[in-house]
Amino acid sequence: MSLKSKTIELLKRREQAQSGGGEKAIEKQNAMGKMTARERVLALLDKDSFNEYDLFVEHEARDFDMNTKVLHGDGVIIGTGTIYGSPVCLFAQDFTVAGGSLGLSHARKITKIMDHALKLRIPLIGINDSGGARIQEGVNSLAGYGDIFFRNTLASGVIPQISVILGPCAGGAVYSPALTDFVFVVDNISKMFITGPEVIKTVLGEEISMEDLGGARVHAEITGNAHFFAATEQECFEQIKKLVTFIPWNNSRKALPFKPKEPKKEFNIETVVPGDPKQPYDVRNVIRAVADDSDFFEIYELWAQNIVIGFARMNGETVGFVCNQPMYLAGVLDVDSSDKAARFIRFCDAFNIPIITLVDLPGYLPGVDQEHAGVIRHGAKLLYAYSEASVPKVTVILRKAYGGGYIAMGSRHLRADFVFAWPSAEIAVMGPEGAANIIFKKEISEAEDPEKMRKLKVKEYKDRFANPYVAAAKGYIDTVIEPKETRRLLVHAISVSKDKTNTNPQKKHGIPPF
Amino acid sequence: MKKKESISKDVEYKMLNIEDTKYKTIITKKFENRKVWQIADPSLVASLIPGTVSKLYVNEGDKIIEGDKLLVIDAMKMKNTIKVPYSGVIRKVNVVEGQSIPKGYIMIELDIQLIKV
Numbered sequence: 001m002s003l004k005s006k007t008i009e010l011l012k013r014r015e016q017a018q019s020g021g022g023e024k025a026i027e028k029q030n031a032m033g034k035m036t037a038r039e040r041v042l043a044l045l046d047k048d049s050f051n052e053y054d055l056f057v058e059h060e061a062r063d064f065d066m067n068t069k070v071l072h073g074d075g076v077i078i079g080t081g082t083i084y085g086s087p088v089c090l091f092a093q094d095f096t097v098a099g100g101s102l103g104l105s106h107a108r109k110i111t112k113i114m115d116h117a118l119k120l121r122i123p124l125i126g127i128n129d130s131g132g133a134r135i136q137e138g139v140n141s142l143a144g145y146g147d148i149f150f151r152n153t154l155a156s157g158v159i160p161q162i163s164v165i166l167g168p169c170a171g172g173a174v175y176s177p178a179l180t181d182f183v184f185v186v187d188n189i190s191k192m193f194i195t196g197p198e199v200i201k202t203v204l205g206e207e208i209s210m211e212d213l214g215g216a217r218v219h220a221e222i223t224g225n226a227h228f229f230a231a232t233e234q235e236c237f238e239q240i241k242k243l244v245t246f247i248p249w250n251n252s253r254k255a256l257p258f259k260p261k262e263p264k265k266e267f268n269i270e271t272v273v274p275g276d277p278k279q280p281y282d283v284r285n286v287i288r289a290v291a292d293d294s295d296f297f298e299i300y301e302l303w304a305q306n307i308v309i310g311f312a313r314m315n316g317e318t319v320g321f322v323c324n325q326p327m328y329l330a331g332v333l334d335v336d337s338s339d340k341a342a343r344f345i346r347f348c349d350a351f352n353i354p355i356i357t358l359v360d361l362p363g364y365l366p367g368v369d370q371e372h373a374g375v376i377r378h379g380a381k382l383l384y385a386y387s388e389a390s391v392p393k394v395t396v397i398l399r400k401a402y403g404g405g406y407i408a409m410g411s412r413h414l415r416a417d418f419v420f421a422w423p424s425a426e427i428a429v430m431g432p433e434g435a436a437n438i439i440f441k442k443e444i445s446e447a448e449d450p451e452k453m454r455k456l457k458v459k460e461y462k463d464r465f466a467n468p469y470v471a472a473a474k475g476y477i478d479t480v481i482e483p484k485e486t487r488r489l490l491v492h493a494i495s496v497s498k499d500k501t502n503t504n505p506q507k508k509h510g511i512p513p514f
Numbered sequence: 515m516k517k518k519e520s521i522s523k524d525v526e527y528k529m530l531n532i533e534d535t536k537y538k539t540i541i542t543k544k545f546e547n548r549k550v551w552q553i554a555d556p557s558l559v560a561s562l563i564p565g566t567v568s569k570l571y572v573n574e575g576d577k578i579i580e581g582d583k584l585l586v587i588d589a590m591k592m593k594n595t596i597k598v599p600y601s602g603v604i605r606k607v608n609v610v611e612g613q614s615i616p617k618g619y620i621m622i623e624l625d626i627q628l629i630k631v
Contacts, residue, residue: 203590204564205614222544280527280539305542329545330530330537336544362532368551402533434533 017055017072021096029096034167034189035233037077037094040127044237045081045090052079054112059105064136071097074105075130078113080122083244086256089117092127095167100130102173103137107144114151121250123160125240128177129167145172152179157350160247162240165190165216165226166233178225181347182243182299185216185226186236192219192226221302224336229302242297246311246318247351254352255318264294269483273360275424277399277431277466280330283308283323286358286398290487292316299344304336305329306365309344314356315491320348323358324409326399333405334365335378342381342512349389354494357395357410362431363403379408380513386414388510392497394418394490397425397468397477412476417500418493419477420486421468427477432462557605559596559622565589567609572622576604584622585609602626 001009020026020036029036035043041050059066059074075097080089091110093100110126117124133141155161156179163177164184168191177183177192185192193214200206200213212218220229228243230236248255269289273281288294291312298310305328310321322341324331348355364375386393386408394417395410406427412419421427429435437444440457447453464470471477481489504510529536569586572578584596606623609615 205616206564278535278537280537305540326537326539328540328542330532330539332530332532362535362537365545366532367548369548372551430533431535433535437534 014055020072020094021098025096032189034095034129036096037092037100037127037129040164040166040233040237041077041079041081041090041092043234044125044127044240045083045088046085050079050081052077054078054109057105057109059103059137061103061134061137061140063138066136069098071103073097074103074109075100076106076109078109080113080116080120083241086244086249087120087122088125088244089113089120089122090125090127093130093167095129095131098134100167101132101134102130102141102144103134104140104144106134107141107147110144111147111151114148114155117159118151118155121159121252123162123244123247123249124155124180125162125164126176126180127164127166128169128173129165130173131168132171132173142172145176148176149179152176156181157251157346159250160351162243164236164240165192166236167191170194170196170214174225182228183219183226184228184230184236184240185219186230186233187216189233190216190219190226217302224300224303224340227299243311246297246313247353248318251350251352257316257318258292258313260313260316261293263289263291263487267294269486273398273422273424273483277360277424277426280327282327283325283331283358283360283398287312287321287323290314290490291321296321300340304334304340306331306334307337307341309341311353314354314487314494317354317494319354319356319494320344321356321358322410324361324405326360329365331361332363332365333361333379333382333408334370335373335375338375338378338380338382338408342385345382345385345389349385349391352391354392354394354497355389355410356490356494357393357416359395359397359401359406359409360399361402361405361409362400363405377513379404382408383414384510384512386410386416388504388512389415390500390502390504392417392494392500394493394497395420396481396486396490397421397427399424399426400431401425401427402430403428415502417497418489420479420481420489421472421477422483422486423468423480425468425471425477425480426466427468427471428465432458432466435465436461556600557602557624557626558620559584559598559624561587561589561615561617561619561621563587563589564615564617565594567611567613567615567621568593570607570609570611572604572607574604574607578602578604578624587615596621598624600624600626 026036057074059071075094078091091113161180162182163180170193174192191210191214197208197210197213219226228239267289272285287296296312306325308323308325410416436457444450444454468480527538528541530539565587568588571583578598580601582598584598587594603625605625609621
């Protein structure tokens with residue numbers, strides 16, 4: 001046989017192996033509004049950049065007539081490729097092959113590409129579309145999951161890990177995405193749960209649809225399991241590609257810089273924020289008024305909206321923004337917002353991304369549900385994350401910074417490198433109304449006209465404390481700035497912090513209040 | 515981005531009171547639908563998880579002593595024996611053997627007599 005005919009033989013085998021679960025299964029996949037695994041890989045990666053490995057891997061299962069079944073690629077595609085020129089490792093489960101079920105060979109392919117990603121120190125992207133464990137393979141498939149979770153954990157903080165849920169992802173399988181840094185879901189396509197509707201119905205008698213139990217919206221809005229929500233798979237891939245431009249390949253690099261660009265003129269920083277601290281506004285417009293090209297890439301847009309997190313660039317360099325959002329729940333800290341911000345801060349710290357904090361909050365959300373949900377434990381995560389982070393940290397106090405909220409939001413006391421305050425900043429133990437009611441309780445209650453006295457005392461407290469100058473006098477803030485100076489000072493602060501060194505005490509690892 | 519909650523002028527702002535100050539803001543669904551705290555009534559025996567009543571030990575009017583068995587609930591593949599933590603009289607029984615019950619269902623009501631027996 002000549003080399004040419006051997007090559008033809010290869011192409012034939014390749015074509016066959018790449019056919020996935022066959023025409024019928026592919027038709028079914030498309031009918032569900034889903035792309036095939038191969039289409040997804042090609043849509044996500046740069047043109048002609050994908051190189052596939054382990055195409056000819058077969059399963060070794062013998063029980064339940066499995067020895068007669070051919071499963072192309074054992075239901076998963078693995079390989080390397082690039083996104084805007086940056087290298088990534090990737091796996092994509094193929095639902096058309098035995099429902100994307102995870103057997104031993106399937107899992108070995110995934111762990112192979114994970115080991116690769118960790119060794120090459122490049123991001124890992126996992127596209128999940130699987131019915132779960134391959135029951136015929138028994139404990140072997142459980143072992144497979146365990147091997148994946150273990151690698152997710154070791155890779156955490158070394159390389160960025162991205163999970164894309166494009167189909168069912170149920171039972172133990174959900175824990176791989178949960179261990180990764182960013183989870184993407186698509187409306188009507190993604191389904192994630194530990195126990196499905198049928199089990200819930202049999203065991204507990206509760207009836208619920210798959211969508212209401214663990215659909216994309218549920219995870220993007222309620223549980224906080226998904227960071228990004230898209231209407232279509234194509235939109236989802238665009239989101240992933242954009243994310244990749246903001247993050248570095250690994251923890252010893254910085255994200256690739258972009259060409260600096262001034263913010264767009266339509267975002268006027270001097271008019272975004274109302275002077276009255278009780279009036280709402282959209283803090284994202286403050287970010288857009290200071291960030292390069294007014295481009296803000298928000299994470300968790302629909303969950304815990306009282307805090308805003310995401311990436312932007314300052315003078316070409318990636319930064320992470322953490323901002324109270326007065327438009328939702330007055331921007332308070334609570335269980336979910338603390339969780340949301342704390343995890344993001346740890347991501348930024350692990351991957352050398354400076355953190356900019358914009359502060360405007362009245363404090364913590366009061367309520368029995370919050371206290372009973374453990375706001376103490378969850379709120380502590382935020383303090384922990386800020387304190388521990390050694391990347392450049394710049395904080396701007398826009399308006400309110402009251403009580404524990406002032407401390408938690410990247411304060412000097414948690415090792416912020418630069419703390420700026422607008423002239424509208426109010427740094428105090430609590431809001432003027434509450435403070436006056438406590439300090440002047442007697443004067444107010446004994447006054448002839450208590451309401452008039454209360455107003456007087458509130459004003460007295462306001463005049464004394466509702467400004468940035470008391471904190472400035474103590475050096476807790478470095479300087480009071482004009483709003484229009486904000487971008488210039490942020491860019492400056494970040495550029496002078498490039499070689500910042502900060503060390504934490506030697507330890508195996510800290511024990512954050514998980 | 516039509517699919518996402520668009521932030522326009524017609525969003526409904528409400529007032530949120532934090533430490534005596536009222537802030538104009540959007541109240542999230544999660545906050546609005548939060549479970550309102552209620553003081554537990556010790557005379558009501560409610561189910562902690564959904565299940566099936568597989569055995570009933572008491573009838574209305576029975577005198578019971580702390581530690582007596584009230585009923586058995588089959589839930590999560592376990593037979594859970596519910597014992598009474600107080601002494602008293604069974605005021606009302608709201609279940610029968612074989613009945614499926616949801617979570618939080620008031621199964622038995624007691625008249626508690628806080629006498630040491």
